[in-house]
Amino acid sequence: MTSERFKIFDELQQGVQVIDPDFRYIYLNEVVATHAKSTVNDLVGYEMEEKFPGIQNTKLFEKIRDCMTHSREANLKNEFEFPDGSIGYFELRMERIKEGVIIFSYDATEMVLEQINSKREKTALESELQEKLEELELKNEELKQFSYITSHDLQEPLRTLRGYVDIIQRNYKDSFDDRGLKYLEFIMLSVDRMSDLINDLLEYSRLGNQREKEEVDLNELLQEVLHLLEAAIASSGAKITMDELPIVYCNKTHLTQLFQNLLSNAIKFKKDFQSPVVHISSERKDGYWIFCIEDNGIGIPEKHHHKIFKVFQRLHNRQKFEGTGIGLAHCAKIIEMNEGKIWVESEPGSGSRFYFTIPCTNGK
Protein backbone atom coordinates (compact mmCIF):
# COMPACT_ATOMS: atom_id res chain seq x y z
CA MET A 1 0.00 0.00 0.00
CA THR A 2 2.91 2.29 0.69
CA SER A 3 3.53 4.30 -2.37
CA GLU A 4 7.05 3.67 -3.67
CA ARG A 5 7.63 7.29 -4.45
CA PHE A 6 7.57 8.24 -0.74
CA LYS A 7 10.45 5.87 0.02
CA ILE A 8 12.84 8.83 -0.37
CA PHE A 9 11.49 10.19 2.93
CA ASP A 10 12.46 7.05 4.85
CA GLU A 11 15.87 8.40 5.86
CA LEU A 12 14.72 11.96 6.59
CA GLN A 13 15.29 13.40 10.08
CA GLN A 14 11.95 15.15 9.83
CA GLY A 15 8.66 13.28 10.22
CA VAL A 16 6.74 12.67 7.00
CA GLN A 17 3.31 11.07 6.70
CA VAL A 18 0.77 10.80 3.91
CA ILE A 19 -2.92 10.47 4.60
CA ASP A 20 -5.44 9.46 1.94
CA PRO A 21 -8.93 10.95 1.48
CA ASP A 22 -10.32 8.29 3.88
CA PHE A 23 -7.93 9.62 6.54
CA ARG A 24 -5.89 6.44 6.35
CA TYR A 25 -2.11 6.40 6.77
CA ILE A 26 -0.68 5.37 3.43
CA TYR A 27 2.87 6.31 4.25
CA LEU A 28 4.86 7.37 7.29
CA ASN A 29 8.52 7.25 8.11
CA GLU A 30 10.13 5.97 11.31
CA VAL A 31 10.37 9.49 12.72
CA VAL A 32 6.58 9.88 12.69
CA ALA A 33 6.13 6.38 14.14
CA THR A 34 8.49 7.33 16.99
CA HIS A 35 6.67 10.66 17.49
CA ALA A 36 3.41 8.73 17.63
CA LYS A 37 4.92 6.22 20.10
CA SER A 38 4.09 3.41 17.67
CA THR A 39 5.61 1.54 14.71
CA VAL A 40 5.28 2.03 10.96
CA ASN A 41 3.55 -1.35 10.53
CA ASP A 42 1.17 -0.63 13.34
CA LEU A 43 -0.10 2.51 11.65
CA VAL A 44 0.13 2.15 7.87
CA GLY A 45 -3.17 1.01 6.36
CA TYR A 46 -5.18 2.13 9.37
CA GLU A 47 -7.48 5.08 9.67
CA MET A 48 -6.29 7.84 11.99
CA GLU A 49 -9.41 7.52 14.11
CA GLU A 50 -8.85 3.80 14.63
CA LYS A 51 -5.39 4.38 16.04
CA PHE A 52 -6.08 7.65 17.83
CA PRO A 53 -9.72 7.69 18.93
CA GLY A 54 -11.05 11.20 19.30
CA ILE A 55 -8.53 12.65 16.82
CA GLN A 56 -11.42 13.57 14.51
CA ASN A 57 -12.42 16.26 17.04
CA THR A 58 -9.03 17.95 17.11
CA LYS A 59 -7.83 21.10 15.41
CA LEU A 60 -5.21 18.99 13.62
CA PHE A 61 -7.84 16.81 12.02
CA GLU A 62 -9.87 19.85 11.02
CA LYS A 63 -6.81 21.27 9.26
CA ILE A 64 -6.13 17.96 7.46
CA ARG A 65 -9.74 17.81 6.33
CA ASP A 66 -9.59 21.42 5.18
CA CYS A 67 -6.39 20.74 3.25
CA MET A 68 -7.87 17.58 1.74
CA THR A 69 -11.10 19.27 0.61
CA HIS A 70 -9.91 22.74 -0.37
CA SER A 71 -6.25 22.05 -1.15
CA ARG A 72 -5.43 24.63 1.51
CA GLU A 73 -1.90 24.24 2.75
CA ALA A 74 -1.27 25.00 6.41
CA ASN A 75 1.41 25.47 9.07
CA LEU A 76 0.41 24.42 12.51
CA LYS A 77 1.73 24.19 16.03
CA ASN A 78 -0.01 21.21 17.51
CA GLU A 79 -0.38 19.94 21.05
CA PHE A 80 -1.10 16.25 20.88
CA GLU A 81 -2.36 13.97 23.63
CA PHE A 82 -1.22 10.35 23.19
CA PRO A 83 -3.40 7.39 24.21
CA ASP A 84 -1.13 6.98 27.30
CA GLY A 85 -2.11 10.51 28.40
CA SER A 86 1.28 12.11 27.72
CA ILE A 87 1.49 15.33 25.73
CA GLY A 88 3.63 16.10 22.71
CA TYR A 89 4.17 19.39 20.85
CA PHE A 90 4.68 19.31 17.09
CA GLU A 91 5.27 21.85 14.38
CA LEU A 92 3.54 20.70 11.22
CA ARG A 93 3.35 21.69 7.60
CA MET A 94 0.72 20.07 5.38
CA GLU A 95 0.11 20.20 1.64
CA ARG A 96 -2.37 18.59 -0.78
CA ILE A 97 -0.87 16.02 -3.14
CA LYS A 98 -2.62 13.66 -5.50
CA GLU A 99 -2.61 10.78 -2.94
CA GLY A 100 -4.15 12.94 -0.21
CA VAL A 101 -2.36 15.15 2.29
CA ILE A 102 1.37 15.05 3.06
CA ILE A 103 2.42 16.25 6.50
CA PHE A 104 5.96 17.20 7.51
CA SER A 105 6.43 17.27 11.25
CA TYR A 106 9.02 18.38 13.74
CA ASP A 107 8.88 17.23 17.37
CA ALA A 108 9.16 20.41 19.45
CA THR A 109 8.16 18.74 22.74
CA GLU A 110 11.52 19.16 24.44
CA MET A 111 11.87 22.77 23.37
CA VAL A 112 8.32 23.67 24.39
CA LEU A 113 8.67 21.92 27.75
CA GLU A 114 11.89 23.85 28.37
CA GLN A 115 10.12 27.09 27.49
CA ILE A 116 7.20 26.21 29.77
CA ASN A 117 9.57 25.37 32.62
CA SER A 118 11.67 28.50 32.28
CA LYS A 119 8.46 30.55 32.05
CA ARG A 120 7.22 28.83 35.21
CA GLU A 121 10.52 29.53 36.95
CA LYS A 122 10.41 33.13 35.79
CA THR A 123 6.85 33.54 37.03
CA ALA A 124 7.79 31.94 40.37
CA LEU A 125 10.77 34.28 40.65
CA GLU A 126 8.66 37.29 39.73
CA SER A 127 5.99 36.43 42.25
CA GLU A 128 8.65 35.86 44.93
CA LEU A 129 10.12 39.26 44.09
CA GLN A 130 6.69 40.84 44.20
CA GLU A 131 6.07 39.24 47.61
CA LYS A 132 9.38 40.58 48.93
CA LEU A 133 8.54 44.03 47.57
CA GLU A 134 5.17 43.99 49.28
CA GLU A 135 6.84 42.84 52.52
CA LEU A 136 9.28 45.72 52.23
CA GLU A 137 6.52 48.22 51.59
CA LEU A 138 4.70 46.90 54.63
CA LYS A 139 7.84 47.25 56.73
CA ASN A 140 8.31 50.81 55.45
CA GLU A 141 4.75 51.59 56.31
CA GLU A 142 5.25 50.12 59.78
CA LEU A 143 8.36 52.26 60.17
CA LYS A 144 6.44 55.39 59.21
CA GLN A 145 3.75 54.44 61.69
CA PHE A 146 6.45 53.87 64.28
CA SER A 147 7.94 57.32 63.59
CA TYR A 148 4.56 58.86 64.08
CA ILE A 149 4.01 57.03 67.36
CA THR A 150 7.45 57.93 68.69
CA SER A 151 7.19 61.57 67.68
CA HIS A 152 3.67 62.12 68.80
CA ASP A 153 2.42 59.59 71.30
CA LEU A 154 5.64 59.09 73.25
CA GLN A 155 6.52 62.78 73.50
CA GLU A 156 3.10 63.56 74.91
CA PRO A 157 3.45 61.72 78.28
CA LEU A 158 6.96 63.17 78.59
CA ARG A 159 5.56 66.69 78.23
CA THR A 160 2.98 65.90 80.93
CA LEU A 161 5.69 64.52 83.22
CA ARG A 162 7.87 67.58 82.66
CA GLY A 163 4.87 69.84 83.34
CA TYR A 164 4.04 68.17 86.69
CA VAL A 165 7.63 68.11 87.90
CA ASP A 166 7.86 71.76 87.00
CA ILE A 167 4.70 72.52 89.05
CA ILE A 168 6.08 70.54 92.01
CA GLN A 169 9.42 72.34 91.81
CA ARG A 170 7.74 75.74 91.74
CA ASN A 171 4.73 75.32 94.08
CA TYR A 172 5.69 72.54 96.50
CA LYS A 173 9.37 73.26 96.86
CA ASP A 174 9.08 73.70 100.65
CA SER A 175 7.60 70.22 101.14
CA PHE A 176 10.89 68.61 99.97
CA ASP A 177 14.26 68.38 101.62
CA ASP A 178 17.45 68.74 99.57
CA ARG A 179 17.54 65.08 98.66
CA GLY A 180 13.92 65.19 97.40
CA LEU A 181 14.70 68.24 95.26
CA LYS A 182 17.76 66.47 93.80
CA TYR A 183 15.54 63.49 92.86
CA LEU A 184 13.15 65.83 91.09
CA GLU A 185 16.09 67.20 89.14
CA PHE A 186 17.09 63.63 88.19
CA ILE A 187 13.56 63.00 86.92
CA MET A 188 13.81 66.12 84.74
CA LEU A 189 17.21 65.02 83.37
CA SER A 190 15.81 61.57 82.53
CA VAL A 191 12.83 63.13 80.80
CA ASP A 192 15.15 65.30 78.70
CA ARG A 193 17.29 62.30 77.85
CA MET A 194 14.29 60.21 76.84
CA SER A 195 13.11 63.09 74.69
CA ASP A 196 16.56 63.29 73.01
CA LEU A 197 16.54 59.55 72.33
CA ILE A 198 13.08 59.74 70.77
CA ASN A 199 14.07 62.68 68.58
CA ASP A 200 17.26 60.95 67.43
CA LEU A 201 15.37 57.77 66.62
CA LEU A 202 12.80 59.76 64.73
CA GLU A 203 15.46 61.52 62.69
CA TYR A 204 17.08 58.15 61.98
CA SER A 205 13.84 56.64 60.69
CA ARG A 206 13.16 59.73 58.55
CA LEU A 207 16.50 59.45 56.75
CA GLY A 208 14.98 57.35 53.97
CA ASN A 209 12.79 60.23 52.83
CA GLN A 210 15.72 62.28 51.52
CA ARG A 211 17.19 60.76 48.39
CA GLU A 212 17.95 63.63 46.00
CA LYS A 213 21.57 63.77 44.91
CA GLU A 214 23.62 66.64 43.55
CA GLU A 215 27.25 67.62 42.97
CA VAL A 216 28.66 68.72 46.31
CA ASP A 217 31.99 70.43 46.89
CA LEU A 218 33.15 68.79 50.10
CA ASN A 219 35.59 71.63 50.88
CA GLU A 220 32.62 73.98 51.16
CA LEU A 221 30.51 71.42 52.98
CA LEU A 222 33.25 70.89 55.58
CA GLN A 223 33.43 74.64 56.25
CA GLU A 224 29.70 74.56 57.07
CA VAL A 225 30.19 71.53 59.33
CA LEU A 226 33.09 73.20 61.17
CA HIS A 227 30.89 76.23 61.67
CA LEU A 228 28.19 74.02 63.24
CA LEU A 229 30.79 72.48 65.56
CA GLU A 230 32.38 75.82 66.50
CA ALA A 231 31.44 75.62 70.19
CA ALA A 232 32.75 72.05 70.65
CA ILE A 233 35.96 72.88 68.79
CA ALA A 234 36.57 75.98 70.90
CA SER A 235 35.84 74.34 74.25
CA SER A 236 38.02 71.30 73.55
CA GLY A 237 40.81 73.23 71.86
CA ALA A 238 40.57 70.85 68.88
CA LYS A 239 42.88 71.28 65.90
CA ILE A 240 41.19 70.14 62.69
CA THR A 241 43.05 69.91 59.38
CA MET A 242 42.04 68.51 55.99
CA ASP A 243 43.43 67.73 52.55
CA GLU A 244 41.95 69.25 49.42
CA LEU A 245 38.67 67.32 49.15
CA PRO A 246 36.83 66.29 45.95
CA ILE A 247 33.45 67.22 44.50
CA VAL A 248 31.15 64.23 44.89
CA TYR A 249 27.68 63.29 43.67
CA CYS A 250 25.63 62.70 46.82
CA ASN A 251 22.82 63.85 49.05
CA LYS A 252 24.11 67.04 50.68
CA THR A 253 22.04 66.77 53.87
CA HIS A 254 23.28 63.21 54.35
CA LEU A 255 26.93 64.12 53.94
CA THR A 256 26.64 67.14 56.23
CA GLN A 257 25.13 64.90 58.90
CA LEU A 258 27.78 62.23 58.30
CA PHE A 259 30.79 64.56 58.67
CA GLN A 260 29.14 66.31 61.59
CA ASN A 261 28.64 63.02 63.47
CA LEU A 262 32.13 61.70 62.75
CA LEU A 263 33.87 64.97 63.57
CA SER A 264 31.91 65.59 66.75
CA ASN A 265 32.84 62.07 67.91
CA ALA A 266 36.48 62.68 67.01
CA ILE A 267 36.40 65.79 69.21
CA LYS A 268 34.26 64.27 71.97
CA PHE A 269 36.09 61.00 72.59
CA LYS A 270 39.36 62.71 73.43
CA LYS A 271 41.94 61.62 75.98
CA ASP A 272 42.04 63.41 79.30
CA PHE A 273 44.36 66.41 79.32
CA GLN A 274 44.97 66.26 75.57
CA SER A 275 43.35 68.42 72.92
CA PRO A 276 41.86 66.59 69.94
CA VAL A 277 43.90 66.58 66.74
CA VAL A 278 41.77 65.55 63.77
CA HIS A 279 42.68 65.15 60.11
CA ILE A 280 40.36 64.53 57.15
CA SER A 281 41.82 62.95 54.02
CA SER A 282 40.53 61.43 50.81
CA GLU A 283 41.83 59.03 48.21
CA ARG A 284 40.44 57.75 44.94
CA LYS A 285 40.52 53.97 44.37
CA ASP A 286 38.70 51.43 42.17
CA GLY A 287 35.81 53.75 41.27
CA TYR A 288 35.30 54.97 44.85
CA TRP A 289 36.33 57.93 46.97
CA ILE A 290 37.70 56.71 50.30
CA PHE A 291 37.51 59.25 53.11
CA CYS A 292 39.30 59.01 56.45
CA ILE A 293 38.70 60.94 59.64
CA GLU A 294 41.60 60.35 61.97
CA ASP A 295 41.74 61.41 65.60
CA ASN A 296 44.15 61.08 68.51
CA GLY A 297 41.43 60.14 71.00
CA ILE A 298 40.78 57.25 73.38
CA GLY A 299 40.41 54.62 70.64
CA ILE A 300 38.06 51.61 70.42
CA PRO A 301 38.78 47.93 71.21
CA GLU A 302 38.61 45.77 68.07
CA LYS A 303 35.81 43.56 69.42
CA HIS A 304 33.50 46.61 69.40
CA HIS A 305 34.32 47.83 65.89
CA HIS A 306 31.07 46.41 64.41
CA LYS A 307 28.84 46.98 67.39
CA ILE A 308 29.25 50.78 67.48
CA PHE A 309 27.48 51.17 64.10
CA LYS A 310 24.24 49.78 65.58
CA VAL A 311 21.47 51.88 67.13
CA PHE A 312 21.96 52.84 70.80
CA GLN A 313 25.30 51.04 71.17
CA ARG A 314 27.71 53.02 73.36
CA LEU A 315 30.96 51.97 74.96
CA HIS A 316 31.15 54.68 77.62
CA ASN A 317 28.91 56.03 80.31
CA ARG A 318 27.13 59.31 79.89
CA GLN A 319 28.80 60.94 82.85
CA LYS A 320 32.06 60.93 80.95
CA PHE A 321 30.85 61.27 77.35
CA GLU A 322 27.43 62.70 76.47
CA GLY A 323 25.43 61.06 73.67
CA THR A 324 22.55 58.82 72.66
CA GLY A 325 24.46 56.14 70.75
CA ILE A 326 22.70 56.70 67.45
CA GLY A 327 25.24 58.90 65.60
CA LEU A 328 27.22 56.09 64.00
CA ALA A 329 24.07 54.09 63.16
CA HIS A 330 22.97 57.22 61.33
CA CYS A 331 26.31 57.32 59.47
CA ALA A 332 26.03 53.64 58.52
CA LYS A 333 22.52 54.15 57.14
CA ILE A 334 23.59 57.24 55.17
CA ILE A 335 26.51 55.38 53.64
CA GLU A 336 24.32 52.39 52.78
CA MET A 337 21.88 54.74 51.01
CA ASN A 338 24.77 56.30 49.10
CA GLU A 339 26.06 52.85 48.05
CA GLY A 340 29.28 52.94 50.03
CA LYS A 341 30.91 51.27 53.01
CA ILE A 342 31.92 52.48 56.44
CA TRP A 343 34.37 50.96 58.92
CA VAL A 344 36.79 51.83 61.68
CA GLU A 345 40.41 51.02 62.44
CA SER A 346 41.33 51.69 66.02
CA GLU A 347 42.96 50.48 69.21
CA PRO A 348 42.44 51.73 72.74
CA GLY A 349 44.82 54.60 73.45
CA SER A 350 45.97 55.00 69.85
CA GLY A 351 43.22 57.14 68.33
CA SER A 352 40.73 56.06 65.65
CA ARG A 353 40.47 56.19 61.88
CA PHE A 354 36.90 56.15 60.56
CA TYR A 355 36.75 55.33 56.85
CA PHE A 356 33.84 55.55 54.44
CA THR A 357 33.46 55.29 50.67
CA ILE A 358 31.26 56.95 48.07
CA PRO A 359 31.12 55.80 44.44
CA CYS A 360 32.73 58.18 41.94
CA THR A 361 30.21 59.14 39.27
CA ASN A 362 30.65 60.51 35.76
CA GLY A 363 34.38 60.09 36.14
CA LYS A 364 34.44 62.64 38.99
Ligand code: ADP
Ligand atom coordinates in the same frame (compact mmCIF):
# COMPACT_ATOMS: atom_id res chain seq x y z
P1 ADP B 1 27.31 58.66 70.70
O1 ADP B 1 28.40 59.52 70.19
O2 ADP B 1 26.01 59.38 70.83
O3 ADP B 1 27.69 57.89 71.93
P2 ADP B 1 27.72 57.11 68.31
O4 ADP B 1 26.77 56.17 67.65
O5 ADP B 1 28.19 58.28 67.54
O6 ADP B 1 27.00 57.54 69.63
O7 ADP B 1 28.97 56.28 68.78
C1 ADP B 1 28.78 55.02 69.40
C2 ADP B 1 29.95 54.72 70.31
O8 ADP B 1 31.14 54.49 69.56
C3 ADP B 1 30.31 55.87 71.22
O9 ADP B 1 29.50 55.88 72.38
C4 ADP B 1 31.76 55.58 71.54
O10 ADP B 1 31.85 54.62 72.56
C5 ADP B 1 32.29 54.97 70.25
N1 ADP B 1 32.95 55.98 69.40
C6 ADP B 1 32.45 56.61 68.33
N2 ADP B 1 33.36 57.43 67.77
C7 ADP B 1 34.49 57.31 68.49
C8 ADP B 1 35.80 57.89 68.42
N3 ADP B 1 36.14 58.76 67.45
N4 ADP B 1 36.71 57.50 69.33
C9 ADP B 1 36.40 56.62 70.29
N5 ADP B 1 35.18 56.02 70.44
C10 ADP B 1 34.23 56.38 69.54
